[in-house]
Amino acid sequence: MVNRKYLTAIFLCVAFAGMSIISVSDISEAASGAPSSANPIIIQVGYENAPGELIDRACQEWQKNLSDISAGTMQIQLFPSSQLGSKDELLDQMIAGSNVVTLVNGGIFADRGVGDFGIVFSPYLFSSWEDVEKLTASDWWNEQCSTAEGRHLKILAPWHYGSRHTLTKRPVKSPADLKGLKIRVPNNTYQVKGIQAVGATPTPMPLTEVYTALQQGVIDGLENPLTTLEGGAFYEVASYLILDGHIYDETMWTCGTDFFNSLSSEQQNWLIESAKKAGLYNNNELEASNQAALERMVSNGVQVVDFNFSEFQTAAAPYYEDPELLAGWSQGLVEKVKTILGK
DSSP: OOOHHHHHHHHHHHHHHHSOOOOHHHHHHHHHTOOBTTBOEEEEEEOSSOTTSHHHHHHHHHHHHHHHHTTTSEEEEEEOTTTTOOHHHHHHHHHTTOSEEEEEOHHHHHHTTOGGGGGGGSTTOOSSHHHHHHHHTSHHHHHHHHHHHHTTEEEEEEEEEEEEEEEESSOOOSHHHHTTOEEEEOSSHHHHHHHHHTTOEEEEOOGGGHHHHHHTTSOSEEEEEHHHHHHTTGGGTOOEEEEEEEEEEEEEEEEEHHHHHTSOHHHHHHHHHHHHHHHHHHHHHHHHHHHHHHHHHHHTTOEEOOOOHHHHHHHHGGGGGOHHHHHHSOTTHHHHHHHHHTO
């Protein structure tokens, strides 16, 4: 009869021989609940842009950057084409503490309580990306970021989204030609009023609904950066383009403060630095991507319309005297921003 103690000893030897070696640091990490590459912190990054657009490609860079810098302990999951939901839905999720990040521009921040940030979405305020970078490097910009944190939104990094142009179903050469045209804009006060100022009828709707709305005649056009106009194939149903550059869109990758504060200071730095690095890639690629998008649209039948730029600037001037906007801005805001820009 086989001795039970002998059998137990054999069993334990076989079991231990089959186990992988566990380091003291592994045991410590497991005990502390710290993330590992096998159990990473997951961050869901959602955006309206289609796969293959520059924003999407830059997000893939961000995904790689964060994985590399954190040794795999933090991972980004990408959700293009509004797969995570609408902008407002994502913002609500972020404020509730979810591990979600999305693009938020000045107009949306203003509608969420950071009133002065709305001025960056004002028509014809900027003439170049150099103008934009003067503002993002200013104390004023940092003050707005702090105000956003008070609204439970943490700005991680600003990226150049693109200068915004107008694509329509019929030629537009002057503000008079926009009269009666329904132009899709994002759902924020500043772009609604900006489009109104130059004569069009603003029609807010999610970007994912625009192609069908153009097909069905619900709207007559939209405005967006060239890469987005081309990436969404909107030129298939609206073939007249004016390169008006009415907004230089500096957009900001943003998460909720509750989620951000749940990270260690090291993890916070990794998230921010990896986003900034991807932003440099995005900004450096922007001009070439815009030019390539324009060439593809023209080759697909889009007509670039000659238009009177100064007439659009003049038409937009009353926007800066709108009582509703002025009531939401701090006193002297327009002059302060123009001073920063050297205008």
